[in-house]
Structure formats: C-alpha cells, structure tokens
Amino acid sequence: MRTLFLFGALALGLSACTVTVRPDSNASVQLQGQRSNLITGLRPDRGEGSTYAVGEAVRFQFSTRVPGYVTLIALQSNGFASVLTQNAYVNAGTTFFPRAEDRVVYNLAEPRGIQRVRAIFTRVRPTTSIVLSGSYDSARWNTATTAYLDPYAQGDRDVQETFLYIR
Known part of the structure; x- marks a missing residue:
C-alpha cells in the first residue's frame, strides 16, 4: 500500500515529465524525474x-520555463480553426492572453460545444x-501544428492544449 501511495504521489508531482526507472547496485529501484517541457x-x-456563454470574454493563462515565442x-x-495570436514574445513565467498591448478581446461565438486551444x-x-x-x-489539426514546428529542434519547441465549452 505504501508503494502504491508513493507512485501515486510521484505521478501527481511529476505530471508532464519523463520518469526513468533504474536499478541501483543494491538491487533496489530508483526513480528519476526529468522536466523537459518548455x-x-x-x-x-x-x-x-x-x-462560457456565447458572447462572454475568455482569457488564457500561459506559462513557460524559458522566454520565447507563442x-x-x-x-x-x-472544425473551423483560427489563429488567436501569432509569434508573440513572452518572458519565462506566466502571461495572460490576450495581453493589453494586443488590443483585442477573445469573445466566444457560436458554434456551441467544445473549443480546443493549442499553444505552440x-x-x-x-x-x-x-x-x-x-x-x-x-489528424489535419495535428499535421498543421507539426508542419509549423518541423524546422525547430525538438528541445526548442513545445505544444500544449486546453479546452473549454461554449453554451
């Protein structure tokens, strides 16, 4: 039971990470977490x-480990896709979109249902x-994202997605 609790706690604390299991010289197991996500x-x-209701404004909280472009x-x-912001420079830490300097508001419109938002x-x-x-x-949504990111080294890029419902 104690081992199950330990693995559950590690899973919660290391989400979005790579976990490597290595036996040590004493035949016990060591867990090593690596945080490589940007x-x-x-x-x-x-x-x-x-x-959210149709017509309501929404903002997105975006956080990153390093400065870059989102x-x-x-x-x-x-199935209709749109660009909310393109190649916006952000410092490491948290940024809310839309930003004041963007001078836009993200007002939600029909169709009602799930809306996915992807950060590249x-x-x-x-x-x-x-x-x-x-x-x-x-498939086409993923292909568009992959084609956009192909020129960049794997360690210099990241993608994450969230969702909301429009009623």
Whole structure:
C-alpha cells in the first residue's frame, strides 16, 4: 500500500515529465524525474473544461520555463480553426492572453460545444506564420501544428492544449 501511495504521489508531482526507472547496485529501484517541457501550463481563466456563454470574454493563462515565442490557435466544435495570436514574445513565467498591448478581446461565438486551444511555443523567433484554412479534424489539426514546428529542434519547441465549452 505504501508503494502504491508513493507512485501515486510521484505521478501527481511529476505530471508532464519523463520518469526513468533504474536499478541501483543494491538491487533496489530508483526513480528519476526529468522536466523537459518548455510549457508549464495553459488554461482558460475559469479553468480547463470550464463553461462560457456565447458572447462572454475568455482569457488564457500561459506559462513557460524559458522566454520565447507563442502562437495560440483555436479549433471550434465544427472544425473551423483560427489563429488567436501569432509569434508573440513572452518572458519565462506566466502571461495572460490576450495581453493589453494586443488590443483585442477573445469573445466566444457560436458554434456551441467544445473549443480546443493549442499553444505552440518556440525558443527562437519563427520565420514563418501558421496559416489555417478550411475545416480540421484531429489528424489535419495535428499535421498543421507539426508542419509549423518541423524546422525547430525538438528541445526548442513545445505544444500544449486546453479546452473549454461554449453554451
């Protein structure tokens, strides 16, 4: 039971991490956590999975370990995708989007249902912009993100997604 509790506590404390299990010379097991993710958080202002009415404004809390550039894209329940912000420089820590200098408000509109928001982060300034057009299913949504990130080294990029409901 104690071992189960330990693994449960480690799982909670090391979410979004890589856990490596190595036997030591005394035949016991050592756990080593590695935090390699650049993005540490992305969520709507009311929390992930929260509900908003059509017309309400939403903000997103974005957190990262290092400074870099973030692009936020949204996927509506009908498959329509849009860019919320593109190649915005952020310092390490937490930034709320939209920022005051962006001079925009994210007002939610129909269609009602789930809306996914994806943060794409790079340590270096992107030389291209992500272009979204038409309808997206999960495969096409992932393909667009992957194609945008391909030029960057794996250690210099990260992606995280959150969601909310529009009623």
